[in-house]
Amino acid sequence: MAKLDEIAELLTEEIKGFETSVDRMEELKTFLMTYKIQADTSDIDFILTRYNDYQKKAIEDQHKMMANAVYYIKNSMNFPKWSIKLFSGLLIIAFVVLGYCVYKVSQIPEKRQEAFGQGE
Incomplete structure (x- = not known):
């Protein structure tokens, strides 16, 4: 009988440990169900x-180069081929x-x- 009492006592202790584990898991479940997850996009926003x-700087540089090219094209002198040949x-x-x-x-x-x- 002593062994039976010992086994019963061990089983009751295991059941109590199991119940505490279940209670703890229920608390975690309720906590996780109410927990709100918010996405942090600050790194992506920074990038x-x-x-x-x-891109803005690259576009500005392209506009400056294009304006420079247009300026030089407008100030260049073009002669027709016939005038060069005539000259x-x-x-x-x-x-x-x-000669x-x-x-x-x-x-x-x-x-x-x-x-x-x-003699002339």
């Missing part, structure tokens, strides 16, 4: 704002005439010698 600032043709003709004149002027002393030799 997105930093990316947004980077280069006139320049070549002027050099040919100038011919220099050639004729360089022959004057020879003509003087020839004219002197003929």
Whole structure:
């Protein structure tokens, strides 16, 4: 009988421990059911704002470069091909005439010698 009493006593202690565990689990269940979870998006917001600032800066740089390119394009001078060809043709003709004149002027002393030799 002593052994039976001992086993009964152990069983009652185990049952009491089990009941306390169940009570504790019920308390945790009620706590978890009423607990509100809130998402923390502060890290994501920080990353997105930093990316947004980077994109704004990149867009500003692109606008500055585009304005610079437009400024240089507006201030550049474009000549039609026909005017360049005409100018280069006139320049070549002027050099040919100038060369011919220099050639004729360089022959004057020879003509003087020839004219002197003929007695004119």
